[in-house]
Structure formats: structure tokens, C-alpha cells
Amino acid sequence: MTAPVLAVPVLTVSGLTVRFPTGRRSTVHAATDVSFDLVPGRVLALVGESGCGKSVLAAALLRLLPPGTEVSGTAVLAGGTDLLGAPGRVLRRSIRGRRVALVPQSAATALTPVRTVRAQVEETVAELTPDVDRRARADELATRVGLAPADLDRYPHELSGGMAQRVVVALALAGDPDVVLADEPTAGLDRPLVDRTLRLLRSVADRGCAVLLITHDLGALQRTPGLVDDVAVMYAGRLVETGPADAVLGDPAHDYTRALLGALPAGGLVPIPGIAPTLTDLPPGCAWHARRPHSGACDGGEAVHVAGARTSRCRPPAGARC
Ligand SMILES: Nc1ncnc2c1ncn2[C@@H]1O[C@H](COP(=O)(O)OP(=O)(O)OP(=O)(O)O)[C@@H](O)[C@H]1O
Numbered sequence: 001m002t003a004p005v006l007a008v009p010v011l012t013v014s015g016l017t018v019r020f021p022t023g024r025r026s027t028v029h030a031a032t033d034v035s036f037d038l039v040p041g042r043v044l045a046l047v048g049e050s051g052c053g054k055s056v057l058a059a060a061l062l063r064l065l066p067p068g069t070e071v072s073g074t075a076v077l078a079g080g081t082d083l084l085g086a087p088g089r090v091l092r093r094s095i096r097g098r099r100v101a102l103v104p105q106s107a108a109t110a111l112t113p114v115r116t117v118r119a120q121v122e123e124t125v126a127e128l129t130p131d132v133d134r135r136a137r138a139d140e141l142a143t144r145v146g147l148a149p150a151d152l153d154r155y156p157h158e159l160s161g162g163m164a165q166r167v168v169v170a171l172a173l174a175g176d177p178d179v180v181l182a183d184e185p186t187a188g189l190d191r192p193l194v195d196r197t198l199r200l201l202r203s204v205a206d207r208g209c210a211v212l213l214i215t216h217d218l219g220a221l222q223r224t225p226g227l228v229d230d231v232a233v234m235y236a237g238r239l240v241e242t243g244p245a246d247a248v249l250g251d252p253a254h255d256y257t258r259a260l261l262g263a264l265p266a267g268g269l270v271p272i273p274g275i276a277p278t279l280t281d282l283p284p285g286c287a288w289h290a291r292r293p294h295s296g297a298c299d300g301g302e303a304v305h306v307a308g309a310r311t312s313r314c315r316p317p318a319g320a321r322c
């Protein structure tokens with residue numbers, strides 16, 4: 001019997017906490033004590049309702065949050081650089097785009113309308129890898145994301161939404177990053193394009209990148225098994241459940257994950273009960289418990305239960321040790 005190959009993370013996020021002071025007594029608790037690993041060749045989907053802190057998490061990792069934001073915790077790349085602690089100069093020169101790249105939410109706003117796509121891709125190539133032939137590299141990146149090199153000679157408005165989305169993935173791949181953070185890359189796309197974009201990100205991981213896919217489209221993950229490897233469920237700024245995708249989506253441990261799945265067409269379109277908490281005014285203890293006090297599905301505590309590769313707050317997954 002061969003021993004299992006241990007996956008070595010390329011990015012280890014520990015205790016990431018983000019606070020936006022918004023007034024004399026008011027603070028947005030956008031992310032609280034978030035920990036996860038990103039592993040080469042794997043896609044981790046970060047899911048949760050609108051406003052739960054997903055985008056803030058990605059922006060924190062790239063240090064794109066406004067001045068005055070309070071960020072604590074660590075996010076350590078293989079080799080030792082802490083994304084949250086490294087000087088801005090180091091981030092700009094050797095990390096952003098080169099080791100950690102972002103696929104933004106909207107291709108339309110990421111691309112300049114007045115220049116051809118080729119000009120924009122070649123500019124990024126020249127900036128990140130000045131020694132390579134930029135035209136050849138741009139063509140290679142286009143092919144890699146499923147575009148014809150001739151497509152690059154068009155202006156952004158001449159591309160379909162799906163093609164524009166491919167261009168921003170090509171831009172993210174230009175510096176050959178180890179980590180790709182994709183923030184709602186399928187927002188506003190129709191179902192075939194959602195599936196195509198997700199398959200593209202799967203192929204990016206299959207070539208060795210670690211991918212964080214932020215999405216609230218749980219349905220897309222459910223209808224194509226194998227698209228993502230792992231799932232982290234975020235609620236009110238905290239990860240309430242993490243684990244392999246088939247386990248989390250097929251047999252959720254946390255009541256909130258069950259509620260999210262139940263709100264999908266396949267789950268019966270049951271609205272998530274109660275209202276999402278305000279992140280300036282979180283209850284002590286478990287915020288989901290406060291929303292569903294009589295569900296019997298939560299002990300109201302904050303304990304993280306662990307079973308193999310799965311974790312769940314409040315409610316143990318099968319086989320958990322407490
Ligand atoms: N600069 C800021 N100042 C104050 N609050 C902010 C700031 N940026 C984000 N927030 C708040 O942080 C919380 C988390 O926002 P975030 O954009 O991360 O949510 P999300 O999970 O990505 O939602 P969506 O799925 O709608 O994109 C929200 O309450 C938001 O209003």
C-alpha cells in the first residue's frame with residue numbers, strides 16, 4: 001500500500017480578523033478568526049450569504065482594504081512571507097500578480113474600454129515578466145483560457161461576457177501565480193457560462209495553482225461534482241463549516257449549511273429563516289444560534305468540532321471528537 005501524499009499548503013491563513021471602525025461606538029465585524037489552507041492543485045469554494053464577509057477576506061489577503069481597517073492574524077505563503085505583515089513594497093514587487101493573483105468580480109470594470117484586449121494583456125505580461133516575448137506570451141495565455149489569439153485584437157465591448165471573463169482569468173495567470181483568488185467570477189453570467197468559467201478555474205488548479213473560489217452559487221457546485229475539492233461555509237464573518245466538497249454538500253454538519261442548501265431549487269427553495277445579523281451588532285456566542293434559537297441544531301456555543309478533514313462550529317460532524 002502506498003502512503004497518501006500529504007498536501008502541503010501554499011498559503012496558510014490563521015485567525016484572520018477584519019474590523020472596520022465606522023463610528024465612535026460602531027465597528028463592522030467583517031471577518032472573525034478565519035483559518036484555512038490553500039493547497040496546490042485544489043479548489044476551495046468559500047460560500048455564504050451576501051454580506052457575510054467573503055470579499056473582505058480576499059481583499060484582506062491582497063491588502064486592498066481601505067486605510068484604517070483593522071486586520072489581524074497571519075496568511076503565510078510557502079517560503080515564509082506573511083501577506084498580512086509584509087511591507088507594501090514587497091507585496092507590490094514580488095507577491096501581487098506573481099504569487100497571489102485576483103480574478104475580480106466584474107470583467108467589465110477590470111478592463112479598460114478604450115484599448116484592445118491584447119494591449120492590456122501584453123502590458124500585464126511586460127510588467128510581471130519583462131524578459132519574455134509579450135506577444136507570444138499573450139497568445140499562449142489566450143489559448144490557455146480557451147480564447148483564440150485573434151480574440152485579443154478586439155476591444156472589450158466586442159467580446160461576450162464569457163470571453164471577457166476569460167480575459168481576466170488570463171490576466172490573473174500572466175505572472176504564473178501559485179494562488180488565484182477568484183471573487184464571484186460568475187456573477188451575472190448565465191448558467192452555461194457559469195459552468196464554463198468554473199471549469200476553467202478547475203483547469204487552473206489542475207495545472208498546479210491553489211484556487212480560492214468565492215461564490216454564492218452553491219447550485220453550480222452541486223450540479224457538477226468534482227468542480228471544487230473543498231468547501232468553507234461562512235456565516236456572519238466566521239467559518240461555520242469546512243471540509244471536502246462531497247461531504248459538506250452531501251451531508252452537511254452545520255444547520256446553516258443545511259439552510260443554504262435548502263434554499264436552492266434542488267433543496268426545495270426553502271428561504272433561510274430569520275434575518276442575517278448586522279455585522280456591527282453581533283450577538284455574543286453563535287450568531288446562527290441567535291437567529292434560530294429553537295432549531296435544536298446548535299448548542300449556542302462556539303466550539304469547533306473536528307472529524308478528519310471536516311470542521312463544524314456548534315454541531316459535530318459525524319465521527320467528531322470534541
Ligand atoms: N470599507 C468598508 N467599510 C465598512 N464596512 C465594509 C467595508 N467593506 C465591506 N464592509 C462590510 O463588510 C461586510 C462584508 O462584506 P463583503 O463584501 O465581504 O460580503 P460578501 O460576503 O462578499 O457579500 P457578497 O456576496 O454580496 O459579495 C458587509 O457588511 C459590508 O457592508
Ligand code: NI
Nearest residue numbers: 286289298314
Ligand atoms: Ni451555533
